[in-house]
Amino acid sequence: MNIFGTDGIRNKVGNYPFTSKVLPQLGRAIALWALEKYGHVPDFLVARDTRISGSWVQVSLASGLLRSPVIIYDAQVLPTPAVFHLMKDDPRYTCGIIISASHNPAQDNGIKIIDRQGKITQADEERITELMEDSVGSSQTGCCGDTHGSPGPEIETNQEYHHFGLQLPLINGEELYDKKICSLFKPGFLKNQTIVLDCAQGATSTVAPAIFNALGAQIIAINNTPTGYNINKNCGALHPESLQAAVIKHSALVGFAFDGDGDRVIAVSKDGTIKDGDDVLALLCQHPDYKNEMTIVSTIMANQGFEAYLQTLGKSLIRTPVGDKYVVQELITHDLLLGGEPSGHTILRSLLPTGDGILVALKIVETMLLTGNSAFQTFTKFPQVILNVPIKHKKPLTESPIAGAIKAHEELVPQGRVLVRYSGTEPILRVMVEDSESERTTHVAHKLAEKLKTLLS
Numbered sequence: 468m469n470i471f472g473t474d475g476i477r478n479k480v481g482n483y484p485f486t487s488k489v490l491p492q493l494g495r496a497i498a499l500w501a502l503e504k505y506g507h508v509p510d511f512l513v514a515r516d517t518r519i520s521g522s523w524v525q526v527s528l529a530s531g532l533l534r535s536p537v538i539i540y541d542a543q544v545l546p547t548p549a550v551f552h553l554m555k556d557d558p559r560y561t562c563g564i565i566i567s568a569s570h571n572p573a574q575d576n577g578i579k580i581i582d583r584q585g586k587i588t589q590a591d592e593e594r595i596t597e598l599m600e601d602s603v604g605s606s607q608t609g610c611c612g613d614t615h616g617s618p619g620p621e622i623e624t625n626q627e628y629h630h631f632g633l634q635l636p637l638i639n640g641e642e643l644y645d646k647k648i649c650s651l652f653k654p655g656f657l658k659n660q661t662i663v664l665d666c667a668q669g670a671t672s673t674v675a676p677a678i679f680n681a682l683g684a685q686i687i688a689i690n691n692t693p694t695g696y697n698i699n700k701n702c703g704a705l706h707p708e709s710l711q712a713a714v715i716k717h718s719a720l721v722g723f724a725f726d727g728d729g730d731r732v733i734a735v736s737k738d739g740t741i742k743d744g745d746d747v748l749a750l751l752c753q754h755p756d757y758k759n760e761m762t763i764v765s766t767i768m769a770n771q772g773f774e775a776y777l778q779t780l781g782k783s784l785i786r787t788p789v790g791d792k793y794v795v796q797e798l799i800t801h802d803l804l805l806g807g808e809p810s811g812h813t814i815l816r817s818l819l820p821t822g823d824g825i826l827v828a829l830k831i832v833e834t835m836l837l838t839g840n841s842a843f844q845t846f847t848k849f850p851q852v853i854l855n856v857p858i859k860h861k862k863p864l865t866e867s868p869i870a871g872a873i874k875a876h877e878e879l880v881p882q883g884r885v886l887v888r889y890s891g892t893e894p895i896l897r898v899m900v901e902d903s904e905s906e907r908t909t910h911v912a913h914k915l916a917e918k919l920k921t922l923l924s
Contacts, residue, residue: 469589469592469593469596470483470484470493470592470596470599471589471592471595471596472891472892473789473790473792473890473891473892474569474577474579474586474790474791474792474891474892475565475577475578475579475580475586476493476577476578476579477568477569477571477575477576477577477578477892477893478575478576478577479574479575480520480523480524480574480575480576484599485520485524485576487527490524490527490528490530490531491527491528491530491531491534492531492599493528493531493578493595493599494527494528494529494530494531494532494533494534495531495532495534495535495598495599496531496595496596496598496599496601497528497531497532497562497564497580497595498531498532498533498534498535498537498632499535499598500591500594500595500598501537501561501562502535502536502537503594504591504594505561507561508536508537508538509537509538509561509562510537510538510539510540510559510560510561510562511532511537511538511539511540511560511561511562511563511564512540512542512550512553512554512560512562512563512564512637513525513529513539513540513541513542513563513564513565513566514542514543514544514545514547514549514550514563514564514565514566514640514670515543515544515545515565515566515567515670516544516546516547516565516566516567516568516669516670516698516727516728517544517668517669517670517672517693517695517698517727518567518568518573518575518576518695518696518698518727519573519694519695519696520573520576521544521566521567521576521695524566524576524578525541525566528564528566528578529634532632533631533632533633533634534630534631534632535630535631535632536630536631536632537632537633538632538633538634538635539632539633539634539635540560540634540635540636540637541634541635541636541637542637542640543636543637543640544670545640545641545644545670545674546644546670546671546674546725546728546729546730546823546824546825547565547567547569547579547670547728547729547730547821548729548730548819548821548822548823548824548825548826549640549641549644549674549729550563550565550581551563551581551585551819551820551821551823552643552644552647552648552819552823553640553643553644554581554582554583555583555819556643556647560583561582561583562580562581562582563579563580563581563582564578564579564580564581565578565579565581565728566578567579567670567727567728568727568728568892569726569727569728569730569731569892570667570699570703570704570705570726570727570731571699571727571892571893572698572699572700573695573696573697573698573699573700577892580595581821584820585792585795585820585821586792586795586820586821641673641674641677644674645674645677645678645681648678648825648826648829649678649681649682651818651826651829652682652829652833654682654683655682655683656682656683656833656836657679657682657683657684657829657832658683658684659683659685660683660684660685660720660832660836661684661685661687661717661718661719661720662679662684662685662686662687662719662720662721662722662723662832663686663687663688663689663710663713663714663717663719663721663722663723663735664676664679664686664687664688664689664691664722664723664725664828665689665690665702665703665707665709665710665713665722665723665724665725666688666689666690666691666703666725667690667698667699667702667703667704667724667725667726667727668690668691668692668693668694668697668698668699668700668702668703668727669693669698669699669703669725669726669727669728669729670727670728670729671691671725671729671824671825672688672690672691672692672693673691674729674825675688675691675725675729675824675825675828676688676691678825678829679829682829687713687717687719689702689709689710689713690702690703690709698727699726699727702724703724703725703726703727704724704725704726704731704732704733704810704811704824705726706724707722707724707733707735707741710722710723710724710735711735711739711741714735714736714737714739715738715739718737719737720737720832720835720841721734721735721736721737721831721832721835721843722734722735723735723824723828723831725824725825725828726811726824729823729824729825730791730812730821730822730823730824731744731808731810731811731812731813731822731824732747732811732813732822732824732825732827732828732831733811734746734747734828734831734843736842736843737841737842737843738842740843742843742845743809743810743811744765744807744808744809744810744811744812744813745765745769745770745772745773745809745845745846745848746843746845746846747807747811747813747827747831748763748765748773748805748806748807748813749773749776749777749845749846750831750834750835750840750843750845751805751813751815751830751831751834752777752780752782752805753834753838753840754830754833754834754837754838755837756804756817757804757805760782760803760804760805761781761782761783762782762783762784762785762801762803763777763782763783763784763785763803763805763806764784764785764787764794764797764798764801764803764805764806764807764814765784765785765786765787765794765806765807765808765809766786766787766788766789766790766793766794766808766809767786767787767788767789767886768789768808768809768810768853768886768899769784769786769808769809770809770848770849770851770901771849771883771884771901772846772847772848772849773846773848775846776845776846776847785797785801785803785806789808789888789891790808790891791807791808791812791814791821791822794806794807794808794812794814795814795816795820795821798814798816799816799820803816804816804817807822811824813827815827815830831843849883849901849902849903850901850902850903850904850905850908850909851899851900851901851908852899852900852901852908852909852912852913853897853898853899853912854897854898854899854912854913854916855890855895855896855897855898856895856896856897856898856916856919856920856923857894857895857920858889858894858895858896858923859894859923860923861889862922862923864887864888864889868922869919869922869923872915872918872919872922873885873887873915873919876900876911876914876915876918879907879911880900880901880902880907880908880911882902882903883900883901883902883903883908884899884900884901884902885898885899885900885901885911885915886898886899886901887899887915887919896919896923898912898915898916898919899912900912900915
């Protein structure tokens with residue numbers, strides 16, 4: 468069974484595979500996969516977000532990685548997109564490993580693996596899973612009688628010293644990322660602009676204010692004092708309420724909320740209106756870099772109002788399954804430049820094959836200033852309600868009686884849409900209903916969510 472979800476591996480710390488027994492086995496499997504795939508000693512660039520378990524996960528994973536002749540460069544705390552930028556600019560790095568659970572709460576953690584092309588493929592994920600399962604089997608029945616699922620003492624005692632890996636510090640990762648992002652914009656272009664940044668108590672807490680300040684902005688930074696326990700807690704991209712209040716209080720031009728690892732961004736306009744990923748894509752369509760792009764990529768969650776807006780511009784929308792990796796695949800397939808998700812992952816493909824909240828936020832302000840759209844006006848949305856239903860087990864959504872319940876509620880919004888899917892990163896079922904009439908949208912969404920909660924309990 469593939470241990471990877473829609474965005475790497477993710478779970479509560481203490482649950483599989485985030486245990487002291489399994490993480491070294493996973494690290495060993497990743498090292499073997501990299502040696503097998505690339506045919507040379509791989510150099511790993513490793514970074515993490517601010518959650519309290521990050522150091523432990525990193526050390527545990529490294530104990531398995533370093534049983535093979537690999538080199539690890541420890542960049543410590545960095546946003547996920549910073550690892551992509553550093554790998555893009557420095558050919559010595561073969562792979563990147565980001566230890567983060569993104570927007571999840573502090574008790575969770577995750578592992579994302581990338582190479583020079585971006586996030587690794589499903590075939591890569593399946594091979595790592597296979598190698599890990601082989602490692603588990605050998606450690607449980609090894610020649611030394613180890614039955615505890617440990618990394619395997621027979622390997623440790625017989626391994627020649629030159630087969631071990633090496634870990635080195637990377638002390639200037641944040642500085643390199645700062646310089647890279649600033650180099651993409653006109654110096655001082657944010658002068659006299661007041662901007663609020665909600666850093667989600669995460670990996671952008673120091674780097675985001677530093678970059679915006681370097682480009683001339685007057686920064687109001689909030690939720691930028693991480694303790695290891697407060698990442699994403701009532702703040703950041705999933706909880707922009709404090710950002711709304713701060714933007715209005717300080718009469719800011721705009722505000723931006725990042726998530727824990729900094730690969731997504733949600734904006735708040737100067738009148739306090741929340742602007743999601745659909746709004747961001749709509750605004751960026753006005754930027755000179757993307758104005759001539761005739762096709763934009765988003766997911767099945769993109770609002771119908773956004774698709775209608777694109778049609779007025781003579782542009783079309785390609786929809787993908789939920790997950791920024793699917794958006795990137797379509798961008799590459801059709802040689803397109805701009806795509807994203809309503810949740811806040813926005814891909815500027817000519818610059819990076821993943822979302823970068825800080826980079827996108829700067830591109831948003833640049834667009835506002837270039838076009839005179841300081842109000843961040845975009846399009847009129849169809850009323851949309853998204854509800855999360857906690858679950859313990861995933862049952863097939865295409866089988867009775869679940870499929871029947873979904874179909875019955877679809878018939879209540881014949882001009883709208885109903886989407887039901889399991890989250891790939893959390894134990895929840897997402898119910899989305901979209902229709903032209905707000906009250907009906909809310910009613911159908913809650914009615915369907917209650918029905919499915921009963922059927923899945």
